[in-house]
Amino acid sequence: MKIIQFSALIIILYCGIFTGACAEPANQPDQNVPVAFDSKRAFDILKKQCEFGPRPPGSEAHRKTRDYLFTELKKYADSVTLQPYTSVVDTVDDPPQRKKLHMNNIIAEFGVGHDETLLLAAHWDTRPCADQDPKLENQREPIIGANDGASGVAVLLEIARILKQTLPPKRIIIILFDGEDYGKTTDQMFLGSRYFAKNMGKWRPDYGILLDMIGDKDLEIPKEQFSWTANPEFMERIWKRANKLGLAPFKDRAGPAVMDDHVPLIRAGIPMVNIIDFDYPHWHTLEDTVDKCSPKSLEIVGRLVVSIIYEGL
Ligand SMILES: [Zn+2]
Numbered sequence: 001m002k003i004i005q006f007s008a009l010i011i012i013l014y015c016g017i018f019t020g021a022c023a024e025p026a027n028q029p030d031q032n033v034p035v036a037f038d039s040k041r042a043f044d045i046l047k048k049q050c051e052f053g054p055r056p057p058g059s060e061a062h063r064k065t066r067d068y069l070f071t072e073l074k075k076y077a078d079s080v081t082l083q084p085y086t087s088v089v090d091t092v093d094d095p096p097q098r099k100k101l102h103m104n105n106i107i108a109e110f111g112v113g114h115d116e117t118l119l120l121a122a123h124w125d126t127r128p129c130a131d132q133d134p135k136l137e138n139q140r141e142p143i144i145g146a147n148d149g150a151s152g153v154a155v156l157l158e159i160a161r162i163l164k165q166t167l168p169p170k171r172i173i174i175i176l177f178d179g180e181d182y183g184k185t186t187d188q189m190f191l192g193s194r195y196f197a198k199n200m201g202k203w204r205p206d207y208g209i210l211l212d213m214i215g216d217k218d219l220e221i222p223k224e225q226f227s228w229t230a231n232p233e234f235m236e237r238i239w240k241r242a243n244k245l246g247l248a249p250f251k252d253r254a255g256p257a258v259m260d261d262h263v264p265l266i267r268a269g270i271p272m273v274n275i276i277d278f279d280y281p282h283w284h285t286l287e288d289t290v291d292k293c294s295p296k297s298l299e300i301v302g303r304l305v306v307s308i309i310y311e312g313l
Contacts, residue, residue, distance in 0.1 A: 032310075033166070034162050034309070037158060037159075037162065038158060039295035039296060039299035041158055042154045042158040042295065042299070042302060043154065043294075043295035043298060045158065046146060046153075046154035046215060046293060046298065047290055048068070049145075049149070049150040049153060050145075050146050050150055050289070052064050054126050054128070054141075054143055055124070055125055055126040056125060056126055056128035056142050056182065057101045057102075057103050057128075057179055058101055059142075062125065065124060069106050069124060069153065069157070073108040073157070076160040076163060076164035077160060078109050080106065080107070080109075082104040082106060083195070083196065084103070085102075085103055085104075085178075086101065086103070087103065087179060087195075089101055089182060089183055090183065090184065090188060091128070092183070093140075096184070101179070101182070101191075103178035103179045104178050105176065105195065105196055107173060107176075107203055108173070108174040109172075110163040110164075110168055110172040110174070111168040111169070111171045111172050112171060114169065116170040116171065117173060117203075117206050118171070118172055118205060119175060119207070119265075119270070119272075120156055120305065121174075121177060121193070121209070121211070121262075122152025122155070122156050122177070122210070123152065123177040123193075123261055124153050124176040125177075125178050126142065126145030126149040126181060127142065127143045127149075127181040128142045128182065129142060129284075130142070130286045131184075133284070133286055134285070143284060144289050144290075145288055146289050146290045146292060147216055147282070147283075148212070148283060149181065150215070151212075151213065151214050151215025151216075152214060153176055154215070154298055155211055155214065159302060159305060159309070160174060168309050168310065169310065169312075170312075172309060173205055177192035178191065178192040179191030180192060180260070186259050193265060194264045196264075197265050197267065197268040197270075206271075207234060207272070208265060208270055208273075209238070209272070209274075209275060209305065210275065211275050211301060212260055212261070212274060212275070213276050213277050213278060213283070214277060214297060214301040215293035215294065215297050216277050216293065216294075217292060217293060217294040217296075219277055219296075219300060221251060221255070221275055221276065221277050222253045223235055223239065223251075223254055224273070224274045224276050224278075225254060225255065225257035226257050226259075226260075226263055226266065227262060227266075227274045229257075230271065231266075231272065231273060234273055235273050237313040238273055238275075238308065239252060241307055241308060241313060247303065247304055249300055250304075255276075258276055258278050260276065
């Protein structure tokens with residue numbers, strides 16, 4: 001993802017209004033209590049992705065990771081679908097090459113039959129170049145993406161296990177976007193979410209939450225500004241829930257505006273909130289590795305999302 005000036009976002013953003021899809025009554029007393037979020041398991045899933053190596057589109061590790069994620073989700077979801085698409089993009093080589101890339105969003109569905117649909121999203125690809133690395137010789141190398149990529153996916157795969165064990169009171173779509181972090185510039189990034197925004201079909205959600213870069217040991221999550229501008233009420237409810245649960249890393253202050261996978265969906269009329277800790281010194285460097293992340297951070301975000309799924313907002 002990329003950070004951009006807040007002044008620009010008023011112009012480019014569709015200002016959707018969060019109209020009450022989340023305004024569900026609180027849990028019924030007889031509703032099943034979900035099993036606890038297992039932070040160790042989530043962290044193992046983060047590590048497993050990193051063990052494949054850097055996972056940029058077109059690589060062998062990318063193919064292996066796709067198969068791993070698909071197989072894992074199959075164990076838990078009502079259905080899992082690969083949503084294939086092709087993008088013609090410039091590679092990050094110098095000079096760039098024009099290349100046709102085949103990519104896949106991975107879409108898992110739970111709680112089929114419920115009308116209300118909550119989308120939970122993360123990106124599963126990793127950046128093909130460490131262009132923010134302080135060492136020049138590293139800047140063409142692909143990153144491991146322990147935080148930027150693997151962390152959000154890890155939380156959602158653990159939530160998939162919970163959804164299997166305790167049926168959700170709403171339909172949940174977990175989507176793992178491909179091609180989020182590919183291009184040199186933002187017009188060649190967010191490829192999977194752009195494609196999905198135009199091809200939602202039966203998966204069209206009422207509202208959604210994006211998780212990105214939530215594994216940082218030093219977790220602090222302010223209010224991302226594209227989300228806030230488009231859906232302040234939705235975001236406020238999420239932060240109030242975090243506060244109620246005692247999740248201190250959620251900060252009641254404005255964060256940066258971060259171009260990310262939620263923006264194409266907001267533009268398509270879907271209320272989306274991005275939960276992201278963009279204050280991460282290892283962003284798009286070779287240092288974005290497992291040791292910079294913690295199970296505790298995954299658990300904090302996981303507990304919040306589980307609460308939203310089962311208790312509403
Ligand atoms: Zn990134």
